[in-house]
Amino acid sequence: MNYFSSHFKLGILGGGQLGKMLLFDTRKFDVQTYVLDPSDEAPCKIACNHFFQGDLMDFETVYNFGKQVDVLTFEIELVNLEALEKLENEGIKVYPSPKTLKLIQNKGIQKEFYVSNNIPTAPFEKFENLEILKSKIQNLKLPFVWKCTEFGYDGNGVKIIRTLEDLDNLPNVECIAEEMVPFKNELAVIVCRNPSGEIKTYPVVEMEFHPEANQVEYVICPARIDYNLAEKARAIALNVSEKFNHVGLLAVEMFQTEDDEILVNEVAPRPHNSGHYSIEASYTSQFENHLRAILDLPLGNTDSKVAGIMVNLTGAEGFSGDVIYENIETILGWNGVTPHIYGKKQTRAFRKMGHVTIVNEDINEARRIAEDVKNTIRVISGQ
Amino acid sequence: MNYFSSHFKLGILGGGQLGKMLLFDTRKFDVQTYVLDPSDEAPCKIACNHFFQGDLMDFETVYNFGKQVDVLTFEIELVNLEALEKLENEGIKVYPSPKTLKLIQNKGIQKEFYVSNNIPTAPFEKFENLEILKSKIQNLKLPFVWKCTEFGYDGNGVKIIRTLEDLDNLPNVECIAEEMVPFKNELAVIVCRNPSGEIKTYPVVEMEFHPEANQVEYVICPARIDYNLAEKARAIALNVSEKFNHVGLLAVEMFQTEDDEILVNEVAPRPHNSGHYSIEASYTSQFENHLRAILDLPLGNTDSKVAGIMVNLTGAEGFSGDVIYENIETILGWNGVTPHIYGKKQTRAFRKMGHVTIVNEDINEARRIAEDVKNTIRVISGQ
Numbered sequence: 001m002n003y004f005s006s007h008f009k010l011g012i013l014g015g016g017q018l019g020k021m022l023l024f025d026t027r028k029f030d031v032q033t034y035v036l037d038p039s040d041e042a043p044c045k046i047a048c049n050h051f052f053q054g055d056l057m058d059f060e061t062v063y064n065f066g067k068q069v070d071v072l073t074f075e076i077e078l079v080n081l082e083a084l085e086k087l088e089n090e091g092i093k094v095y096p097s098p099k100t101l102k103l104i105q106n107k108g109i110q111k112e113f114y115v116s117n118n119i120p121t122a123p124f125e126k127f128e129n130l131e132i133l134k135s136k137i138q139n140l141k142l143p144f145v146w147k148c149t150e151f152g153y154d155g156n157g158v159k160i161i162r163t164l165e166d167l168d169n170l171p172n173v174e175c176i177a178e179e180m181v182p183f184k185n186e187l188a189v190i191v192c193r194n195p196s197g198e199i200k201t202y203p204v205v206e207m208e209f210h211p212e213a214n215q216v217e218y219v220i221c222p223a224r225i226d227y228n229l230a231e232k233a234r235a236i237a238l239n240v241s242e243k244f245n246h247v248g249l250l251a252v253e254m255f256q257t258e259d260d261e262i263l264v265n266e267v268a269p270r271p272h273n274s275g276h277y278s279i280e281a282s283y284t285s286q287f288e289n290h291l292r293a294i295l296d297l298p299l300g301n302t303d304s305k306v307a308g309i310m311v312n313l314t315g316a317e318g319f320s321g322d323v324i325y326e327n328i329e330t331i332l333g334w335n336g337v338t339p340h341i342y343g344k345k346q347t348r349a350f351r352k353m354g355h356v357t358i359v360n361e362d363i364n365e366a367r368r369i370a371e372d373v374k375n376t377i378r379v380i381s382g383q
Numbered sequence: 384m385n386y387f388s389s390h391f392k393l394g395i396l397g398g399g400q401l402g403k404m405l406l407f408d409t410r411k412f413d414v415q416t417y418v419l420d421p422s423d424e425a426p427c428k429i430a431c432n433h434f435f436q437g438d439l440m441d442f443e444t445v446y447n448f449g450k451q452v453d454v455l456t457f458e459i460e461l462v463n464l465e466a467l468e469k470l471e472n473e474g475i476k477v478y479p480s481p482k483t484l485k486l487i488q489n490k491g492i493q494k495e496f497y498v499s500n501n502i503p504t505a506p507f508e509k510f511e512n513l514e515i516l517k518s519k520i521q522n523l524k525l526p527f528v529w530k531c532t533e534f535g536y537d538g539n540g541v542k543i544i545r546t547l548e549d550l551d552n553l554p555n556v557e558c559i560a561e562e563m564v565p566f567k568n569e570l571a572v573i574v575c576r577n578p579s580g581e582i583k584t585y586p587v588v589e590m591e592f593h594p595e596a597n598q599v600e601y602v603i604c605p606a607r608i609d610y611n612l613a614e615k616a617r618a619i620a621l622n623v624s625e626k627f628n629h630v631g632l633l634a635v636e637m638f639q640t641e642d643d644e645i646l647v648n649e650v651a652p653r654p655h656n657s658g659h660y661s662i663e664a665s666y667t668s669q670f671e672n673h674l675r676a677i678l679d680l681p682l683g684n685t686d687s688k689v690a691g692i693m694v695n696l697t698g699a700e701g702f703s704g705d706v707i708y709e710n711i712e713t714i715l716g717w718n719g720v721t722p723h724i725y726g727k728k729q730t731r732a733f734r735k736m737g738h739v740t741i742v743n744e745d746i747n748e749a750r751r752i753a754e755d756v757k758n759t760i761r762v763i764s765g766q
Contacts, residue, residue: 333681
């Protein structure tokens, strides 16, 4: 199959920042792209060959979009599954496959999948809805983590339940109650696999949390953990990937418990925030490897050239409107600092507006610079 | 000045592969771009915000295009100089400045500039036209290099004159006759400078020539020459840059003579083929640093993370039409190999269609892989 400067068509569901970064590589290989996104201000609107505005959850919209392309992928899981299944049945290559997505889209099914495949994960119980959970509350040990099984995204759809009052105002939908496992570290491993079965893992990364606010501040590659533990995490991620039999990228998020057990938290079958460092630090970025994988090309080297740390750029609280990246000129003057601005014109509190990668031969120096970056740049709004 | 996701407008004259690679960084910073190119199939047509088709040598076209933007740059020297001068006089920031371009656009003026600034360069004589050169042929030592002073590009406009017959069919235009200096190596140094005067040089690169065909096969970073010579080349490049007082990138091509003298061959005031390796190998690519420079942002680190070698992908002789990159899947399987496909749909003999970068911690291993790449991939046409 000739992909390069040819009539081949790649379809991408979702036109956000993940799609935008994927387009850098479709452009580099001159692979023709079709993108579907609900917003006509989507970051992917330029740099793709053909942009379509439409609802990713609407069967007709997704089906008609998919019929135009040779290979279809997505940068967000919240897409119409039935349309993907019909397209696959009609011979369109859909990667990751709807079969894989089906096991992941619903967090209840995903958790049950881990259990039935002996993949270590935190104990949980599934409930048809919130009322049933409440009726069985006496069996649940507080605190626990409430998660709605569907349509949760970026933290919404997840809540820590410390008292019964915390259950108030939650939607009465299917949900799980997950035991809160005390952990030392959140780790992630990105696994890449092509249809021919070639498979590679990126190094284990570490999410460093803010001591007070329970929020990831830094993604650090490689994780500052011992070798055997890292190998264990990589092996578990490989096992998860094989069980899902996925194609493309699979980001496997894990907990390192107090007693150095590894528990799988959840997975994402697409390029992932925990892999953004790879654009600057790795021989092959996660985006290029996702593209290589879904086109069944040989996978690129997942090793790092240098240490990489990523800091998210999220909208500062108390600001909304036309975005301003305060002090970005300052951080640009520092060694190995690269901002990625996603292209959203309007900021609001906590909105993901971009990220900054810091690379350095010395991971401790990178970490020091990353902290300066975090303390210097601010995503605010004009006036 | 707020460049990021703002109303700021950057204009780029020329929409070829250099512009295309620059757009990766304007997209990364979400800087709004306007591009002018004569071809409506220009590689820059997508990924810029606004594309205009028009003649880069036409005063009105360039002037009207430039009036729309805040900062204007170019990816090719063959642009209408008078329009740039008028735009600069009217307050548009033009980088590099027309004053610099004026000294470079005409190879005769460029050579005279080196002489008057004591910059080492090969001896030459300038002639108003070919007839006058012929009339003074007895004063010229054969062989020599004939160069037309204007509008030469990618080798055309340059010819080695070994016998008088070689002068036949040359255009009767202003030209220079340059002494043929026997050299060991062709070297290049890219200098980056912003309006505030911050200045950085990339490491010295080496152009390795094919033993028979007199054609650059590999651009190798760092050059495999001794440290003192490299420092000498860097110092000369810095001096050239200061004399031109340029803003943006200046690629300085040099000869290393048999007796290790450094002679300046010519310069290009823009991103350059000899800097393509920097996308994968350097902390900051030449394109990002060009963008930082013309926006008067701090310059990024020009050091390399790893060794880098570039191989040009040019159309194979005897093929023309819809391009096919033969064996590209094979080279994608090799360590540290990244193809860049410029996006020209039609190939023809010697047309620049793309390049391949090979990065590795070990430069000799990179060189070995680069040779395999060179011997494996072929740019041919279908049918």
